[in-house]
Amino acid sequence: MITVNGDPLDWHPGMTVQDVLDAKSYTFRMIGVWVNDKPVPKGEFGTFVIPDSAVVQAIHMVSGG
Amino acid sequence: MDKMKVLAEWSYTPTKIDKGYTRKTLYVNVGEPRMEIRDVTQDMIDKFTGGRGFDLKLLWDAVKDTTKWNDPENEIVLSGGPLCGITQYPGTGKCYAAFISPLSGQTYDSNSGGYWGPLTKFSGFDAIEIQGKSEKEIIIFINGDDGKIQILESNQPDINAYTITENLHEYFATSEADKRSISVVSAGKGAETSYFGCMNMSFYDPRRKVTRLKQAGRGGGGSIMRDKKIAAMVVKYSKMTGNENNVVDLDTLQKVGVKLHKEIHDLDDSQCKMRKIGTAHLNEIMDEYHLLPVNNYKFGQNSAEIAKIHSSEYEKLFTQGLPDGCWYGCSMACAKAVDGFTIQTGPCKGEKVTVDGPEYETVASLGSNVGVFDPLWTIEANFYADHYGVDTISLGTTLAFVCECFELGLINKTDTNDLELRFGNKKDIMELIHRMAVGTDEFAAIVAKGIRYIKKAFAEKYNSDAKTMEAIGMEGQGVETSEYVPKESIAQWGGYYLTLKGPQHDEAWLIFMDMVNKQLPTYEDKAEALHYFPNFRTWFSLVGLCKLPWNDVEPANNRIVNPPKEAAKVPEHVQNYVDIFNAVTGKAIKKEDLVTMSEKVYNFQRVFQVRMKQGNAFHNIPLRALGPVFADEWDARKDYYDGKLKEIGVEPAGLSTEAKIQKLQEYRLGMWEGLKTAVYKRRGWNKKGIPTVETLKRLGIDYPEVVAVVEKYSKPEDVIA
Known part of the structure; x- marks a missing residue:
């Protein structure tokens, strides 16, 4: 189990940042991800493997208006 | 096209801009008719900065406590601000308009792109006040090239925006290239019948060979234009250089x-x-x-x-x-x-x-x-x-x-x-x-x-x-309300309904931070965001900037070098604003000064609302903004809303949908009150949302007439402990 923005999410081995974004339907382009307080570069979303029990912050930047 | 009859004309010597300011404002009364050029004091610059700040200061002095939107003394005040018109940084052509709104009966401020803001400043004016009511259909012409202000009898058979704008660019230009030297503010027939008439501000697009329209859309400024029988306002300035603002650096x-x-x-x-x-x-x-x-x-x-x-x-x-x-x-x-x-x-x-x-x-x-x-x-x-x-x-x-x-x-x-x-x-x-x-x-x-x-x-x-x-x-x-569903973001209830002028998204858009990112878990966190973002965004309106280049693009490393909460503020761009403000004006402000500059105007405008509403400037929220009102709304996200009930200790099983809706509404109305109190407290206001005298003093806007409004409508029992 991991938490994403404070909510629990089932974890599986090899789970990447992109898997988390897909699971949460986070489609927004201006999104930043921190795993256990460390930023993950956007180019590594598809390859960065999330460890079990990780605290993930998927931060949507504000735009528009 | 036939020449328009000149009803009134005045000459003036355009003042050159120095460090972003002309230090002059133009007053035109279209009823008398009368024109004045007034000085901008140092205190006005120090407290109100420019743009919307100047608008509100001038409007305060022009209206009475009882002024209605269609009274002659109501004004349309337009101002760019000290950074307006620079060409080196994106998004610097904004013009801000303020007036007593037909929709709300209190002040409204609305902004637009287009060339009006820069060209009027280049023509010699930090702000323009339009007061009075004309008997005839008129066009106001500010000729920054020749130093002339004219009130012309309109000969335009069609005042609708695209038509009159195209015609007036044609009428006042001496050549195709000269059309870029002109900007027109227009409304249209709909603004005559409506309380939400907009002001269209133009620029000429030389590639398409058409006039383009941007809008100070909200609040009913166009309705006031038409009530004053102003078919259009036109400015012309053709001598533009790359440093018209005469910047310091x-x-x-x-x-x-x-x-x-x-x-x-x-x-x-x-x-x-x-x-x-x-x-x-x-x-x-x-x-x-x-x-x-x-x-x-x-x-x-x-x-x-x-x-x-x-x-x-x-x-x-x-x-x-x-x-x-x-x-x-x-x-x-x-x-x-x-x-x-x-x-x-x-x-x-x-x-x-x-x-x-x-x-x-x-x-x-x-x-x-x-x-x-x-x-x-x-x-x-x-x-x-x-x-x-x-x-x-x-x-x-x-x-x-x-x-x-x-x-x-x-x-x-x-x-x-x-x-x-x-x-x-x-x-x-x-x-x-x-x-x-x-x-x-x-x-x-x-x-x-x-x-x-x-x-x-x-x-x-x-x-x-x-x-x-x-x-x-x-x-x-x-x-x-503007076009975002606020139901599931408590902070956005405030971002819309605890605002100065009503639910427009230009104060704070906190839905992602609150509802998705969950960065604002407590009332105090939400109140802090509802203090910072409205004030930060107010700053754009004081200096003549568009908000979009702040956070609709971000540096590649924004989310690497900044922790999550700071990243949302785009710190590098905030520093850009400090740097360009200082480069234009020669001042030496720091990042934290941006919010303080805004707070002065933000609180002044809040007192202005209290004044115009005789103490009853209340913040209301419709039930639809707080959550579902009807069963089909609930059922469209049944699992989600049932889950929300469980979170507050209510078991949805066995309850009718109507009963569930009522339970959630009751709970959320309580949350709304909790949010309101936290926000008022953070902003230095009392229980009625009136800034305290201490707040006015802290910000240096404790002018006797402002304090008098606060004292008139505040009671000791309204203090938030």
Whole structure:
């Protein structure tokens, strides 16, 4: 189990940042991800493997208006 | 075209700009008629900075406590601000307008791109006040080239925006190239009947060879223009140089500007795609997150229809490859346009036109919110809203409310004069827009006055149920809500309904931070955000900037070098603003000063509202903004809402949907009160939302007349402990 923005999410081995974004339907382009307080570069979303029990912050930047 | 008769004329010597200011304002009374050029004091600069700050200061001095929107002493005040008109940094052509609004009976401020703000400053004025009422149809002409102010008797048979703007660029220009030296402010026929008339501010597009329109759309400034019988205001200035603002440090300005230009060039395509789609890039994103208003904010998503209004559909319709900046030097270039569009209805039927927009707000207001998922219909509705001079947001939100009233049986076809105003009925909704513009019948004339007026009028004339209309009429302080579903973000309740002027998204858009990122867990966190963001964003309005280059593009490393909460503020861009402000003015402000500068004006405007409302400047929120009102709304996200009940300790099993709705409403109304108290406290206000004398003193705006308003309406028991 991991938490994403404070909510629990089932974890599986090899789970990447992109898997988390897909699971949460986070489609927004201006999104930043921190795993256990460390930023993950956007180019590594598809390859960065999330460890079990990780605290993930998927931060949507504000735009528009 | 025949020459227009000069009704009044004055000469003046234009003052050159020094460090972003001319230190002069222009006052024109169109009733007497009379003109004055007034000095800007150092205190005015220190406390109000410019732009909206100057507008509000001048408006305060011009009106009485009892002034109504259509009294002669009400003014339209327009000002750019000290950074307005620089060409080295993107988004620097903004003009801010302030006035007593027909919708709310208190001050409203609204901003627009286009060339009006820069050209009036280059013509010698930090702000322009228009007061009085003319008996004849007039055009005000500010000739910055020759140093002349004229009031002309209008000879324009058609005052609708696209027509009069095109004609006046032609009339006042000496050549094709000279058309770029001109900007026109217009409204339209719809602004005469409506309380949400907009002001269209123009610039000439030399590649398309047409005039383009940007709007100070909200609050009813166009309605005031027409009430004063002003068909248009025109400015001309043709001697523009690259340093018209006579800045202190041009090198820094250029260096910071180049950095942002490069950022936009390198990153926009992978971030917000503003250069290709403008704010319409948000369409499917808002739908995905249940934030796209559908059928009067009943729903936040329409999975079956969203593909039809996907940003990729608009990308095909917007002409690509043209630099669509609405002021020189803006490489963000989000002023998208649809060229060669053939109008299908109304007085322009069959004409081929260039339509400015639609932006996201219009895609939603004159689209999903009225149940329409047809870009071509939305583009036509956008065209007519601008042409008739009405605000697309208030228009769409009002129409959405009226459609729901019709579907609920609160009004019928007899009341609507045979219009079948169901969601998605494109033909009859468009017909109502045309009827509203000319005030064809009583029903159309009522609808044109906005939701607060309609609620009362429908109850009185058609016996419509007042309680239901209160619940679903999406207005705050008399102003229609802009186009985001706020139900599930407590912070956004404040971002919309604890604002100075009503639910417009230009104070704080906190939905992602609060609802998705969950960065604001407590009332205090939300209150802090509702202190910082409204004040930070106010700063743009003081200096003449567009908000979009702040956070619709971000440095590549923004989310690497900054922790999550700070990243949302885009610290590097905030530093850019400090640097360019200091480069223009020669001052030495720091990052934290931006919020303090804004706080002065923000609190001044709040006291202004208290003054105009005689102490009753209340913040209201409709039930629809807090959560579902009807069973189908709940059932559309049943699991989600049942879960929300469980979170507050209510077991949904066995309860009727109506009972569930009532439980959630009761709980959320309590949360609204909790939020309000926390926000008022953080802002230094009392329980009635009135700034305390201590707050005024801290900010240095404890002018005797301001303190007098606060003391008149504050009581000891209103203090928040």
